Amino acid sequence: MHATPNHYYGNVNPTLLEVVNPSAQHIAEFGCGAGAFARAVRQRCAGLVHYVGIELMADELTKAHDTLDVALVRNLDQIPNWSNDPELTAALVPDSFDHVIFGDVLEHLYEPQRVLAQAVRCLRPGGSALVCIPNVQHWSVMAQLIRGHWPQQDAGLFDRTHIRWFALSDMRRLLQQTGLVVEKIIPRVFKPENGQALLQALQPAAQLLGVDPQQFMQHSQALQYVLVGRKPPNPSASPL
Template identity: 25%
Template sequence: MPTPTTSVESGKTYVYPDMVRQNILRMIPPDGLVIGSIGCGYATTESVLASQGREVHGVDLSAQAIEVAKTRLASARVVAPDEGMPFERESLDGLILADVIEHLPMAWNRLSLFAEMVKPGGWVVISVPNMRYCEALGTLICGEWPEHPTGIFDETHLQVMTHRRLLRWCEGAGLRLDRWFDAYHYSFYKRNICRVVNLASFRLLRGFMVFQVMGRFRRI
């Protein structure tokens, strides 16, 4: 099994952990046989879908990660950072965008192109960092924004993401919200404190309590 590594394609450094992301899998609906994943990395999460008999295809910037992904998916290939439509138009039943679009310039335009690859009625699952998360707001109050290798403060992020901004982008791309998924901090204490506050507020404070913005959308 590969160990977490980094890739420096296009002058940027990305961390590629080799682990199954259960928070992504829970968003995948039962329908959809042909699935694409942009930024698949080692395709560890996508390999679970492949083991279920789904036809999964992945693309990524890292040649090293793709060599592993090829052994796990129906196909996997390296793409250029500016490749607008890595899969054919309306060729997919579903598309995974797991922590990808926050790294893209003019990401709202790229999302519109990505949506065209999905058949009408097909789904798109999206995960991005929540920049309204209470910890992130604390740094803004202090007048600082750190650069970290991963997480909300990932130094490679180009976009400031919130629920409302992602929803606006998706509506502009012809995607209808199916449902939001709550994703809390990995720390036991932070996770449970934020969960209690979120539920106690009947999710009115969701925008400040969840660590990531995670949603499933359907192409209109």
């Protein structure tokens, strides 16, 4: 897991915040930074009892101590089995959390499925994972590939600290492979008009590949997706 630029830590994703259950009492956030999102959640959830924050950057986490009940500095890529970490095990009690939250975190991990699967164990039956992941199918990525260039930037889709890349189908599969039922998918679209000409020009290529042109247009406008994956009360629940 790579360190991210400082400006990340003060941001609150309003779309991710909207899917937090206002009745939630027990929440664990992975990549909690300086606690900006946790503070927003506390305002949303009047009955919140317990908020655990896990963060790679110790300096940022110190700024979150006022809003976290438990604050742990961890590089989750370096802990293959959380049960071998007594502090982590004590903080993340199995089957007890209403939400586990990953806001623009999974793409920074070498093994996002392993990390997410262990986090899912902490969810109570019926609890949900709330994740936000950048969309590699965004039109701006296509534009750069056509130009034969992959930018290295401090933030956004071309963040130099990204390790994994996901299109929507990959995101859905990631959640399903950890036993979650995908209940909600929310695209985050910004300035779609900027990519319209390129996407219209690429529609024949999409058709040539057997891709529905309308679906291609829709999936290529989302900069990110917020997904809600629920831990089923029984294994027979069917995914979205």
